[in-house]
Amino acid sequence: MNDTKAARVQPLDPLGHLGRHRHLLLQFLCFTLFTVLLVAILAQVSKVRSCHKQELSKEGEIVQDLRQLKAGVAHLCRRCSWDWxxxxxxxxxxxxxxxxxxxxxxxxxxxxxxxxxxxxxxxxxxxxxxxxxxxxxxxxxxxxxxxxxxxxxxxxxxxxxxxxxxxxxxxxxxxxxxxxxxxxxxxxxxxxxxxxxxxxxxxxxxxxxx
Missing domain, CATH: 3.10.100.10 (Mannose-Binding Protein A, subunit A)
Structure with missing residues (x-):
């Protein structure tokens, strides 16, 4: 009779259901943090690329403006003064x-x-x-x-x-x-x-x- 009672009583498991839930929650938090960091890095990379493209675009516009200005000066250049x-x-x-x-x-x-x-x-x-x-x-x-x-x-x-x-x-x-x-x-x-x-x-x- 005592043996039967002893067999029915189970020792407490410190990593029971609650421990497993905590472990899963920790993994989820780590995954979420990793995802957030990855998204942030990708966003920053995208921003850098966008800025680089804008800089290249502005540089191209400046070069084009300089060419137009040079052409305009050449067009305005007079070989002789007025009245000559x-x-x-x-x-x-x-x-x-x-x-x-x-x-x-x-x-x-x-x-x-x-x-x-x-x-x-x-x-x-x-x-x-x-x-x-x-x-x-x-x-x-x-x-x-x-x-x-x-x-x-x-x-x-x-x-x-x-x-x-x-x-x-x-x-x-x-x-x-x-x-x-x-x-x-x-x-x-x-x-x-x-x-x-x-x-x-x-x-x-x-x-x-x-």
Missing amino acids: TFFQEHCYFFSKSQRNWHDSLSACQEMGAQLVIVQSAEEQSFLQQTSKSKGSTWMGLSDLNKEATWHWVDGSALLLSFMKYWNPGEPNNHGEEDCGEFSGNGWNDNKCEVENFWVCKQPANSCADN
Whole structure:
């Protein structure tokens, strides 16, 4: 009888149902914490990627803006200042007023230019046609230093190949005519004190795409 009672009485199990529930709850909490951390990490990675994409996008926009700005500056770049005319890498200023030869020379120098020097047949044709529409126009040519020895304002001598541009019978030095001018279809020598239109020349600005 005592043995039967003893067999029915079971020792208490410290890890019974309550212990197993605690163990499962702890596992669930650990899994939940791990999941939350994983989600947080993935969210952060996604945020970093998004920021990186935005930075790349902004960088691309900046590069595009710089290209457009550069193109705009190139478009706005003028080879010659206002009131100057571009021709074969040079700029020409055709005066609207009249001065004597010496004052015309000074006016060009004040603008950082020279009273025009003709250097090619194409340039001669361009200058002659433009001057013809205005009237007699001073050029940077004279024989002030020595009669009948013509020099440009930079000191270079007039080439023989350019002698053909003188009008028929010119230069004739009629009455001390020591300064050269565009007149009609060619060149003429005239008194330097006469007031003419005048034309200046200087190199054109560079608008090269660097």
